[in-house]
Amino acid sequence: MTTAPVAHRPTWWGLIPFAAAVTVAALLGVLGVSGTSAEYQTLEQPSWAPPSWLFGPVWTILYAMIAVAGWLVWRRTGWNRALSVYALQLALNAIWTPIFFGAGQYGLALLDIAMLWLLIGTTIALFRPISRTAAWLLVPYWAWVSFATALNAAIWSAN
Template sequence: MNTNLKNAASLFLWVAALLFTGFLIGQMTQPGITDWYQALNKSALTPPDYVFGLVWSILYAMIGYCGWAIWQTQQSTNTKLIFITQLLLNFIWSPLFFYFNQVLLSLIVILILICLVATLMRILSKNQLLLAILLTPYFLWLGFASYLNAFIWLYN
């Protein structure tokens, strides 16, 4: 198999793995979304439910590309560790919030997640500016999601 085909296949696997994991997490947390979450006092800025699935699908595809590129460009072990850690925190946020209803703990997790993504963006901006730019929508969405999380914590 030639190098271009291997790279395309590995990129596809990265993106597909993140999208599939996001889908599984969504399925696991769906009961909490349809029951518990609907009964909460939410910010007037809370988008309709379908927006979250659409936005996260796009973001997971971008995060998958960034993860693939980090491994392809032989980034440092520290950069890879930050990437994996932020990804794990991302994956545990939804179950914490929607399944276990741990609003404050999920707020703490998302604030740590924002710090990790900002650190990752800063590191990548030095030698992989495109990756840092691709992570910007993710960083901004996390900021918005933390506002929504904080609103729920304060008003419920």
């Protein structure tokens, strides 16, 4: 009995665990952290800081793209080193909000997001030879985290 090539993994069913993983990351980021919008408003912020209502829609789109990117790589290779790095960056993503808002540790949150930024770049580099589409799907995420890193640094400095 032979097994089907990895590239023929079931198309849509495989997306479910990736959607679940990013949903868990998002929920871990907000569970137990209430009033983040109100807290964000009370922080000393740079003039270029976006309004708090923008974060939800942006992250919803980014999380969908993150899930699809992981799924595209998994469809081609199964679980591999690239997806392990992907999982690690998702874990760092999940803990940023509790560190920043829940604990009010802006410096530690900056360290977390800087490591997240590096791991997203690494994930993109590892995904590129497997699926250019997957790699490109992570570029807006990397750009947003770049912006968020600068915002985190400015807030840490001002508060």
